[in-house]
Amino acid sequence: MLGRLKDWYDGFRGAGEYAITVPPMDGALRPNTELDQAEPLFEWPAPDNIVAVGAQVRFSSGCDVLGFSPGGAPGLVAHHSADVTALAAYGEAMATGLASGEVLIAGGPHDGKRLVASAALAITCPVALAFQDADTLLIANGSDRHGASEWRHDLLTRGATGSVWAVDLRGGAGRCLARNLAWPRGLVALGGDRVLVSEAWRSQLVVVRPGAASDPVLTDLPAYPGGITASGDSGYFVCLFAPRRRLTELVMREPAYRDRMMAEIEPEYWISPSLRPMQSYYEPLQGGTLKKLAMIKPWAPSRSYGLIVQLAPDFGPLRSFHSRADGTRHGISSCAVIGDRIVAASTGGDIVFALDLGGNG
Numbered sequence: 001m002l003g004r005l006k007d008w009y010d011g012f013r014g015a016g017e018y019a020i021t022v023p024p025m026d027g028a029l030r031p032n033t034e035l036d037q038a039e040p041l042f043e044w045p046a047p048d049n050i051v052a053v054g055a056q057v058r059f060s061s062g063c064d065v066l067g068f069s070p071g072g073a074p075g076l077v078a079h080h081s082a083d084v085t086a087l088a089a090y091g092e093a094m095a096t097g098l099a100s101g102e103v104l105i106a107g108g109p110h111d112g113k114r115l116v117a118s119a120a121l122a123i124t125c126p127v128a129l130a131f132q133d134a135d136t137l138l139i140a141n142g143s144d145r146h147g148a149s150e151w152r153h154d155l156l157t158r159g160a161t162g163s164v165w166a167v168d169l170r171g172g173a174g175r176c177l178a179r180n181l182a183w184p185r186g187l188v189a190l191g192g193d194r195v196l197v198s199e200a201w202r203s204q205l206v207v208v209r210p211g212a213a214s215d216p217v218l219t220d221l222p223a224y225p226g227g228i229t230a231s232g233d234s235g236y237f238v239c240l241f242a243p244r245r246r247l248t249e250l251v252m253r254e255p256a257y258r259d260r261m262m263a264e265i266e267p268e269y270w271i272s273p274s275l276r277p278m279q280s281y282y283e284p285l286q287g288g289t290l291k292k293l294a295m296i297k298p299w300a301p302s303r304s305y306g307l308i309v310q311l312a313p314d315f316g317p318l319r320s321f322h323s324r325a326d327g328t329r330h331g332i333s334s335c336a337v338i339g340d341r342i343v344a345a346s347t348g349g350d351i352v353f354a355l356d357l358g359g360n361g
Contacts, residue, residue, distance in 0.1 A: 020249035023222045028309070028317035031298070035306045035323040035332070035344075038355040042074060047345035047352050049087040049227075050336045053094050053107075057336055059345050059352065060084035065096060070338075074352075078106065085148040086140075090131035097126030099148050103139060103167075110135075110169040121174035122163060128227065130187035130195075132166060138177075138195060139165045140184040152272045154183055155201055155224075156251065156258055164197055164208055178208035185333070186228035188236065196315075198225035198238060205238065205315060217315040223307055224273065227334035231310075235318065237342060240307040241333040242273030247284075247301075274303040275331025276348035296326045304330040304348055308355075321355060329353065 025031055049060040056067040059074075063083055068074040078096070086097030093108025101124045105113035115137075117124050127148050128140035144161035146154040153159075162181035167174045177193070178184075182201035190196055193209045196217070203221040205228070206214040223240035230236055251258050251271045261270055268274070271284045278296075283303070296302075306323025323329040323346070331348030342355040 020246045020253065022244045022246055022249065023220050025222050025320075025322075029222065029307075029320045031322045031324055032320075033298075033324065033327065034321040034355065035308070035329045035346075035353070036327040038321075038329075038344075038353045041068075041343070041352045041354055043351050044074065045350055046347050047350070048333055048347050049084060050334045050343055050345045050352070051087045051089045051094070052336045052338060053089040054092050057338065057343050058087060058089070058094065059334075060087060060096075065094075080104075083149070086126050086129045088129035088131055088137070090134055093131070093134070095129045095131070095137055097123075097129050097139070101126065103129065103137070105137075105169065108134065113169055113172075115139075115167060115172065118174075121165060121167065121172075122176075123165065123174075125162075127183070127185055128187045128198075130189055132189040132195075135169050137167045137169055138187050138189060139167060139174075140181075140187050140197065141165065142183050142185065151183065152267050152270060153262070156248075156262065156270070156272055158252055159183065159201065162199075164195060166193075166195075175210065177210050178214055181206075181214070183224075185224075185226045185241075186238065188228045188230050196228060196236070198228055200224040200226065200241075203244060218311070218317070223305060226332075229335055229337055231337045233313070235313050236311040236315070237335055237337060238309050238311060239332045239335055239344070240305075240309065241331055241347075242275060243302065243305040243307075245273070245301055245303065248272055272303070274348070277302070277304050277325075277328055277330055298324040298326045300325040302330075306330045306332050306346060306349070308332060308335060308342065308344060323349070 058067040065078040066074040067077045082098040082100040088095045096104045103115040125142040127142035130138040141163045143154045160182040162184045163179045164177045165174045184197045185200045186198035188196040205218040223243045226239045226241040302325035306329045309320045310318045329346040329349040335344035
């Protein structure tokens with residue numbers, strides 16, 4: 001009874017779950033232009049899912065997995081029958097998640113292993129992978145209702161049917177570590193049974209473990225978190241692939257308007273986040289997202305953004321690297337730490353670039 005009363009009162013006041021406020025980017029997340037100033041390595045259509053595999057850096061683009069060495073050009077490693085949605089590496093082994101729901105293992109002791117959805121392993125939408133050890137693969141299933149390409153659908157309908165699984169590669173048995181997650185887009189094994197997960201639609205990082213409730217460790221982020229990369233003993237880097245906006249938050253809380261918009265308009269023109277800077281006058285505008293004297297203001301409320309945040313070992317933000325509204329390196333979902341540099345893929349900017357950490361990473 002009290003819960004229903006609180007829900008009604010929050011709806012009346014626009015508080016709690018009905019609030020459309022978005023936290024500002026301030027403190028360690030203060031905007032800058034570091035990502036746009038980073039060294040370009042090469043241009044490539046919609047690169048994503050960057051990982052280090054042995055001496056190579058690999059990434060996905062559509063159905064392809066490509067690899068390159070420092071200073072070299074990318075070459076084809078594998079071509080698949082469906083879009084690649086996730087990559088992970090452990091030594092010379094690489095795991096590849098596909099939009100079809102399959103997860104394939106290449107190299108290492110489990111070379112040729114193929115994991116598919118079953119009654120005991122719900123992996124219809126693998127959007128993040130991580131090796132816990134040589135014989136255990138962690139799989140984040142983004143949603144039980146939507147595919148990886150339908151991430152906008154899942155966000156606007158406030159989906160929370162994601163899950164995280166640990167799979168024994170020797171026998172193929174899967175064990176669910178957490179359910180009812182809102183698009184778990186990034187994974188890092190913390191040791192033991194603990195796993196750090198980026199829960200995109202709830203804008204937070206949580207630690208999950210079998211038989212326990214998720215433990216939030218970093219909440220109320222101003223953007224949607226994606227891939228997480230461990231950086232030795234110095235903490236983590238988390239990529240935030242799109243910004244939160246009050247207009248999107250409002251639409252999510254107006255079911256009649258939202259449902260009609262989704263039924264009548266193409267997804268790329270919805271009032272929703274985007275991975276790319278504005279390219280068409282058909283796209284929705286919000287407040288100041290307009291050109292002034294032929295220029296977009298860097299502080300304009302853009303639907304897309306580029307953001308990587310460095311976290312301390314206790315998950316507190318230390319510093320951040322941005323591509324603002326007037327930048328082009330947006331839609332960054334993954335990065336790899338190579339020595340004292342970050343190699344990152346800008347899906348929205350069609351470029352792979354390297355960011356010098358200045359020896360402090």
